[in-house]
Amino acid sequence: MTFVATLSEKLSENCDYKKEILAGDGFMQEIKKGDTIRIVDQAGNQAADTLFFLTDDPADHYSASMTIQQQANLYLTTDSILMSESGREMLKITADTCGQHDTIGGACSCQSNTVRYQREKVYMHACRDTFMLEMSRFVSSYPFSKHDLAPNINFFMNVPVAPDGDLDFKDGVSGPGFYVELEALEDVIVLISNCPQLNNPCNDYNPTPIEVLIWEGNK
Template sequence: MTVESPLDPAAARYRKVVPAGTYWIGVVRKGETFRIVDLEGNQAVDTLFYNADDPAEHYSASDTIREQRNIYLGAGTVLMSDLCRPLLSITADTCGRHDTLGGACSTESNTVRYALEKKTMHACRDSFLLAVAENDHYGLSKRDIAHNINFFMNVPVTPDGRLEFADGVSAPGKYVEMVAEMNVIVLISNCPQLNNPCNAYNPTPIEVVIWSAAS
C-alpha cells in the first residue's frame, strides 16, 4: 500500500542531500516529520534510530516485527524500540516495501557473499562506525550499532525460509515519511554497495527532509 504525503518540501525546516557511500546523523524532535527521498531509485538506505534522551534505547527489529505482525515496513507501521515503545510512525510511503531483516553490509559479509578481494570495499557498518566516532556528542559507541532498517530495499523471504536480495521496487523520487513519537537520533548509511545488483551496481544520493511539529 502506498500513501502520499500532503507536506511540501519547500516548507521544511531542514533539507540535505546525502551522497552515496556517506552517512547522515541528526536529531528529529518529538512530533516532527522526517522524510527520506530515494532521488534516483533503488538505493538502499541503512538506518538506525535511538532515543535521543537515552541512546541505550534503540530501534528493535524483533519488537517491530512482533507488534506489527509483518516483516515488511510501510505506511501505518510503528517502529518499536527494544523497550517496546514507539520511536516513530510511518505516515506516508510511496515505495510500498522496506526491509527489516537483511541487515547492514560489512567488509566481512562482502567477503562471504561475493569474494575475498571485496573485503577492502567500503560498507555500511564502516559508515556507522565512522559516524559514531566523529560525533561522540550523541553518546553513541560501537556497542550501539544494532540491527538496522533497509529503506527501499527488497528482501523477500523464499518459501524455504531463506532471504533473497532481489531487484528493488523503488524509483526516482519515491519516499518514506515518519513522525517521531519521541526525540530520536537518526543515523543513516547511504549504502555504498557495488556488488549487489539490486541498485544496478550504482549507489546514488538520497535526500533527508524534516518538518517542524504541527502547532
C-alpha cells in the same frame, strides 16, 4: 515515476531542513517528538540503511524483533510503528510511495562482502564503516560505539524471504523520487548510511544519492 519525483520536489519547498547524502556518506541527527522526517530515493533502487535511538536513553535503540512482532509483518510501510528494545513507540511511518522496506537484510560490512560476493571484495567501503564514522563524529554525552549497531532498517531495499526461510537480495522496487516519511513519537536520534555497495542488485549496481528532509512539528 516522474509524477512522484515532481510531487516530492514541490512538497519539499517548505521543509525546515534538507540535505543530500551521497552514496557512501552518512547522516546522524536528533529530531524532536512531533517532527517529520522524509527520506527520498532520488534516482531509484538505492538502499538507505537506517537506525534510530531514543534521545533520553540512546542504549534503547530500534528493535527489529519488537517491530516485526508488534505489526506481525516482516516489511515496513504506511502505519508501521517502529519499536525500541524496551517496547517504546519511536516513530510511525505516515507516508510511503515505495510500499515495502526491509527489516532483516542488515547492513553490509567488509566481512559480509566477502561472504556474499568474494574474498577480494573485503576492501570495499560498507555501511557499517559509515555508521561507525557518523557515531564517532556525533556530539553526545552518550558514548556511541560498535555495540550500539543493532539490526537496522533498509529503506527501499528488496529482500524477499523464501518459504524455506532463505533470504535473497533482489532488484529494488523503488523508483526515482520515491520516499518514506516518518513522524517522531519520541525525541530520537537518526543514523543513516547511504549504501555504497557496488555488488548489490538492490541499488541496481549503481549507488546514487538520497535526500533527507525534516519538518519541525512544534512551531
